[in-house]
Amino acid sequence: MIKKEIRVVGIDDGPFNKFKNKQVLVVGVVMRGGLFVDGILSTKVNVDGSNATDKIIKMINKCKFKPQLQCIFLNGIAVAGFNVIDVQKLNKKTKIPAVVVIRTNPDIEKIKETLIKIKQKNKIKLIEKAGEVIQIEDIFVQLTGIDLEKARKILKIVCTRSLLPEALRLAHIIAAGIVTGESKGRA
Amino acid sequence: MIKKEIRVVGIDDGPFNKFKNKQVLVVGVVMRGGLFVDGILSTKVNVDGSNATDKIIKMINKCKFKPQLQCIFLNGIAVAGFNVIDVQKLNKKTKIPAVVVIRTNPDIEKIKETLIKIKQKNKIKLIEKAGEVIQIEDIFVQLTGIDLEKARKILKIVCTRSLLPEALRLAHIIAAGIVTGESKGRA
Numbered sequence: 001m002i003k004k005e006i007r008v009v010g011i012d013d014g015p016f017n018k019f020k021n022k023q024v025l026v027v028g029v030v031m032r033g034g035l036f037v038d039g040i041l042s043t044k045v046n047v048d049g050s051n052a053t054d055k056i057i058k059m060i061n062k063c064k065f066k067p068q069l070q071c072i073f074l075n076g077i078a079v080a081g082f083n084v085i086d087v088q089k090l091n092k093k094t095k096i097p098a099v100v101v102i103r104t105n106p107d108i109e110k111i112k113e114t115l116i117k118i119k120q121k122n123k124i125k126l127i128e129k130a131g132e133v134i135q136i137e138d139i140f141v142q143l144t145g146i147d148l149e150k151a152r153k154i155l156k157i158v159c160t161r162s163l164l165p166e167a168l169r170l171a172h173i174i175a176a177g178i179v180t181g182e183s184k185g186r187a
Numbered sequence: 188m189i190k191k192e193i194r195v196v197g198i199d200d201g202p203f204n205k206f207k208n209k210q211v212l213v214v215g216v217v218m219r220g221g222l223f224v225d226g227i228l229s230t231k232v233n234v235d236g237s238n239a240t241d242k243i244i245k246m247i248n249k250c251k252f253k254p255q256l257q258c259i260f261l262n263g264i265a266v267a268g269f270n271v272i273d274v275q276k277l278n279k280k281t282k283i284p285a286v287v288v289i290r291t292n293p294d295i296e297k298i299k300e301t302l303i304k305i306k307q308k309n310k311i312k313l314i315e316k317a318g319e320v321i322q323i324e325d326i327f328v329q330l331t332g333i334d335l336e337k338a339r340k341i342l343k344i345v346c347t348r349s350l351l352p353e354a355l356r357l358a359h360i361i362a363a364g365i366v367t368g369e370s371k372g373r374a
Contacts, residue, residue, distance in 0.1 A: 036348060040365065063369050178214070178227065182250050183227045
């Protein structure tokens, strides 16, 4: 039985111009279930860099909500372009299950091709380590430190306003609204 | 009869160091009633400056939610220190009622003294123009373009999670979370 007020954090990055910006805003929204916002976290990571994993681990581990957090939702496996998150390390260092949420089944082959092209082949391993892409209802997920049955139950509680966990929808519109002055669309 | 899904915007500024920062982040949270976040707006204003009114008018007037907005909530009459908002102008230029929300009955005399001390006496007029401070339940408000009865009804709908309109509570924790990396307290 999972509590309706289960504490989760949803993480997404803001928009950026890869020719102009060196750093990108990353926002974490801490919620109880899919309704009440408890707090907002933020950090900055390098465009196409390799520091997202450590920055996000630090952001979560130092926050006051940490002891209550039961699940981390990521909007895709990378932020700030190709700053790919090592989900296994994120799970290990925070001791919190991590769920990568993907709205459309990603073209992994194309991503791998790009990573080879931009000479960041080492990141292919991180994508593979994030595990199998599984469909749950109308979204796709990659699970680390949590089984499919539990992930399904948590998603049922936290996806209150859209197909996505509400914490992820909010992280998306907050990051966009802060960076551009107005959030567009609905995540 | 006021709809449960009435669109409102709550505006608050982020924390700042008046010796270091020249500009301060101002966040607007657009909500339907007190539950659903529709969008996030943001702008920057000068510490102790005089541009908050125009910046906030522009932020609201250019946003896509504008046609639906029924009420603007401000967390106090000033942002970024003594960047006092001309609430009558805000109301006139946006054609939206404005409600200044104050958590504790403010010491207007002390504020006036400070404004005289920092040679910004002209801002005293703006504070006086914002109208009488009225207590509604456990908060205080100043109303422009809206009567007490209607303000009371809207507050009943939008104060879902605390004494404050939820859009204001969220604007506060978002601005703080973005500026400092983690929101503290509950607005």
